[in-house]
Amino acid sequence: MALRTIRVMGDEILTKKSKEITEMTPKIKQLIDDMFETLYNADGVGLAAVQVGILKRLIVIDLGEDEEPLVLINPKIVERSGEQKGNEGCLSVPGKTGVVTRPNYVKVVYLDENMQPQEKEGTELLARAICHEVDHLEGEIYVDKVEGDLMDVKQEED
Numbered sequence: 001m002a003l004r005t006i007r008v009m010g011d012e013i014l015t016k017k018s019k020e021i022t023e024m025t026p027k028i029k030q031l032i033d034d035m036f037e038t039l040y041n042a043d044g045v046g047l048a049a050v051q052v053g054i055l056k057r058l059i060v061i062d063l064g065e066d067e068e069p070l071v072l073i074n075p076k077i078v079e080r081s082g083e084q085k086g087n088e089g090c091l092s093v094p095g096k097t098g099v100v101t102r103p104n105y106v107k108v109v110y111l112d113e114n115m116q117p118q119e120k121e122g123t124e125l126l127a128r129a130i131c132h133e134v135d136h137l138e139g140e141i142y143v144d145k146v147e148g149d150l151m152d153v154k155q156e157e158d
Contacts, residue, residue: 001037004052009093009141018050018057018072018137024115024125028058032071035060044091046129048136049126051092059133063125070120072110075134079107084124088142089134095153102128 006013021028031054037045039060049058050119082104089097104126109119122130132142144149 001033003041004034004038006038006042006047006051006091006117007053009143011092013050013055014092014136014141015139016055017139018048018055020057021111024113028056029113031056032059032060036062036069039091042091045125046133047091048133050139054094058139059130059137061126061129061133063129065110067126071113072108072120072130072133073112075108075110075117075130075137077106077108077134078119078131079105080127080131081105082123084128085147086128088128088146089153090132090142092136092141093112093143094151096143096150097153098143098150100128100142100145101147102131106130108134 035047044059045063057074059072059075074094080103083101084104085099085101087097088100104127105123107121108130112118
């Protein structure tokens with residue numbers, strides 16, 4: 001495993017659409033391991049491959065708590081409902097946070113590490129994380145959806 005460099009806002013790759021993964025290769029397996037290591041090192045909740053400079057439709061999410069870490073390959077949100085408004089941050093926009101409205105419930109279909117079709121339902125933080133990371137695969141960053149101004153993380157904690 002290896003730490004990857006997290007690309008930050010202003011890096012053109014973050015505006016590009018990611019490509020589907022058609023087969024599991026040793027390189028993709030290594031990328032998944034590296035993404036988890038990078039996520040944990042950065043104290044994040046989710047990470048999309050594009051954030052480490054790889055234009056593949058791959059997301060890792062780990063909410064901690066009692067949830068199993070998730071690997072989502074070629075994820076597609078097929079249902080969404082409800083609404084939640086809350087502060088959101090991003091490893092590609094360090095030190096900043098902003099209010100974003102997201103669905104409170106999503107259902108996502110995806111392939112797991114064995115390239116087997118899966119479906120997952122998520123509410124609250126998991127729904128927010130899935131939406132946030134799927135946006136990355138489309139070349140979108142949460143700052144485009146922020147209601148009001150971006151704030152320094154420190155301001156929020158005061």
